[in-house]
Amino acid sequence: RKQIFSVFDSINQGINVIDMETNEILFVNQFWKDVLGKDPVGKKCYKEIQGLNKPCSFCTNEIIKVNRDKPHYWEHYYEKIDMHFLLIDRTIKWIDGRDVRFEMSININSLKEAEKDKVSLIEKLRESVDKEIKANIKMEKAYNQLERLNRKLENALLRAEESGRLKNEFLAIISHELRTPISAMIGFSEVLIGDDSLTSSQKESVDYILKSGHRLLNVVSDILKISVIEAGKVKFDYSDFDIKNLIEDIIVL
16 A cells, blocks of 8 residues: 555645545645645545535536446646646545545646637737738728729720810811812912902902901811820911001901
């Protein structure tokens, strides 16, 4: 017996033997003596180990009585000593032949701390993933918004190109449909004004037609220069002119 107890004392985990009828502590190894700071043999287990005044509600005596040949594994936190244990309980025969509870308590504090660290790490990882997802969502929204803007710009460019095409067609029509008859009108007017059979009043009217034709042709030419103006390629021709005649012509028009 002394040899067995000596072996138990050398184990750096808790071992105790409890009377299942009286809850009296029959044996504790050196581990429990060091943890409790005293030898609790002969006293009540619930009081010395758990710090309670009555038997524990979680006591496994009834469980191991039913399952005599099987060990019962469970975990428990000893608040009094602030330690987590994995406990292995089973029924054995004591020296005097009575059935007692043999309990081995394996300290799993480091395992619990590791679990806490794992939970903390998982939580941090989850937060990191959530931030990444939110960042990706923001990026996706920004990308979608950029795509919408690009489509709007493309549509605006197509409309601008269509507008430019219509403008060029319009200018081409003006060039063909207006300049040709105006040029003909100017030519006929120049022929008529040289006819000596015309009265002075008739020649004055023909001269008016001729001047108006030239002005109208200049207006058409200015319209046709719109594309040149838009391209910033306008060239200014500086020349002297009679402002009085210009104003009179404007008044006549």
